[in-house]
Amino acid sequence: MCKEKSRILAQLGDPVGNRRFHRWILGGAAALSLLSVVTTFANTARTTDVYLPAQSILVQVSQPAPTTSSNDGLHFSREERIRPGDTISSIVRRLGIDDSKAEAFLRTDTVARTLQSKLKAGQMVSARFDERGELHTLQFPIPGSDRAVNIERNGSELKARESDLSLETRTLTRVGTIRSSLFAAADEIDLPDSVAIQLAEIFGGEIDFHTDLRRGDRFVVVYESLAYSGREVKPGRVLAAEFDNAGTTYQAIWYDGQPGSGGYYTPEGRSLKKAFLRSPLEFSRVSSGFSMRLHPIHGDWRAHKGVDYAAPIGTSVRATADGHVEFLGQQRGYGNFIILRHHDRYSTAYGHLNSFASGIRQGSRVAQGDVIGYVGRTGWATGPHLHYEFRIANVHQDPLSVALPINHALSGYGLDDFRLTAQPMLTRFEMMNGIKTAKLD
Numbered sequence: 001m002c003k004e005k006s007r008i009l010a011q012l013g014d015p016v017g018n019r020r021f022h023r024w025i026l027g028g029a030a031a032l033s034l035l036s037v038v039t040t041f042a043n044t045a046r047t048t049d050v051y052l053p054a055q056s057i058l059v060q061v062s063q064p065a066p067t068t069s070s071n072d073g074l075h076f077s078r079e080e081r082i083r084p085g086d087t088i089s090s091i092v093r094r095l096g097i098d099d100s101k102a103e104a105f106l107r108t109d110t111v112a113r114t115l116q117s118k119l120k121a122g123q124m125v126s127a128r129f130d131e132r133g134e135l136h137t138l139q140f141p142i143p144g145s146d147r148a149v150n151i152e153r154n155g156s157e158l159k160a161r162e163s164d165l166s167l168e169t170r171t172l173t174r175v176g177t178i179r180s181s182l183f184a185a186a187d188e189i190d191l192p193d194s195v196a197i198q199l200a201e202i203f204g205g206e207i208d209f210h211t212d213l214r215r216g217d218r219f220v221v222v223y224e225s226l227a228y229s230g231r232e233v234k235p236g237r238v239l240a241a242e243f244d245n246a247g248t249t250y251q252a253i254w255y256d257g258q259p260g261s262g263g264y265y266t267p268e269g270r271s272l273k274k275a276f277l278r279s280p281l282e283f284s285r286v287s288s289g290f291s292m293r294l295h296p297i298h299g300d301w302r303a304h305k306g307v308d309y310a311a312p313i314g315t316s317v318r319a320t321a322d323g324h325v326e327f328l329g330q331q332r333g334y335g336n337f338i339i340l341r342h343h344d345r346y347s348t349a350y351g352h353l354n355s356f357a358s359g360i361r362q363g364s365r366v367a368q369g370d371v372i373g374y375v376g377r378t379g380w381a382t383g384p385h386l387h388y389e390f391r392i393a394n395v396h397q398d399p400l401s402v403a404l405p406i407n408h409a410l411s412g413y414g415l416d417d418f419r420l421t422a423q424p425m426l427t428r429f430e431m432m433n434g435i436k437t438a439k440l441d
């Protein structure tokens with residue numbers, strides 16, 4: 001079979017085709033472990049990819065092969081990666097297409113012409129053509145979207161249209177270690193930002209990702225990835241995650257027993273949602289690099305009763321719990337200030353805001369995580385930061401020492417059903433931790 005493919009490509013006069021046919025990803029020597037991982041999860045009808053940064057893995061990535069069609073002669077399918085400086089013409093030539101009519105069409109057609117501005121190095125382009133090099137179909141995925149421009153031949157006519165890419169859902173597992181920040185750890189293992197942010201959200205009731213992370217903290221994350229032609233187009237939802245923070249291990253598994261009521265649960269079936277988020281700051285790449293818990297910097301404002309978070313002006317400030325706006329306006333020292341009231345006895349306060357979120361006013365109801373304003377330096381502040389207070393029955397408390405669980409737990413059929421979802425994820429955690437141990441041996 002391989003021999004035959006090589007021969008066909010050789011006939012097309014493509015000296016590199018043979019190399020491209022078997023594209024191997026060289027990761028680093030646990031081929032057997034990887035195979036066992038793949039085998040274990042093969043019955044989920046999804047492809048599985050496990051990232052093991054410091055070990056050798058050989059994974060064969062399937063490439064479209066030349067295909068023959070009994071209806072209209074011999075057809076070939078080819079893929080090419082866009083290189084810096086490419087034009088539509090240079091890509092078309094590299095694909096092996098020799099079709100002046102198609103080239104003219106690509107230059108003049110209204111839809112096809114827009115492609116030149118959308119070319120992005122690294123993106124894959126695929127084509128089907130016949131043995132004479134005449135183009136039949138050409139597909140350009142549009143960068144940053146799940147759409148594609150398709151050029152199709154119908155008889156002697158060529159047409160260009162936009163359509164959805166047919167995406168394949170894969171389940172990926174990544175292991176990371178914190179050395180400086182969550183995003184630095186994510187970058188090391190090619191974890192998309194949106195997945196790192198989901199991690200911070202999932203464990204947001206337990207861990208303040210701005211202040212609590214420690215060097216050596218470790219995580220395993222299992223998430224969906226939508227791929228086109230073996231390449232990730234966009235990451236999807238985190239299905240399960242484990243986070244070791246300062247010696248404590250937290251585990252979360254996504255469960256959506258009834259549509260629309262999905263959430264993350266511990267392996268015992270308890271909801272991870274807490275009455276209060278640990279951090280009022282929205283976690284982002286920018287705020288994560290900036291934010292440190294500050295010592296009080298208010299000079300003569302002696303009775304400092306809150307926590308100060310340094311953050312860039314404009315960083316989103318979130319309601320840490322469901323509640324309503326008790327006060328919104330200016331107050332001496334606090335500048336632009338919001339007080340939220342939650343469940344009668346509790347209140348939270350947010351000071352030095354640059355501005356309030358639109359639509360938020362006195363009396364407004366807010367849900368946990370809603371953006372209520374933006375970090376600033378109004379009032380007595382020497383630099384941009386958020387002043388955050390937590391009060392129980394109007395007595396100030398250290399927000400970082402208060403943990404208030406919501407006692408929502410699965411039971412009965414829901415719990416049994418959840419366990420079916422949870423078990424494969426727990427196996428995955430064990431496997432990833434086992435691989436780490438093996439590596440150390």
Ligand SMILES: [Zn+2]
Binds near residue numbers: 298386387
């Ligand atoms: Zn303060």
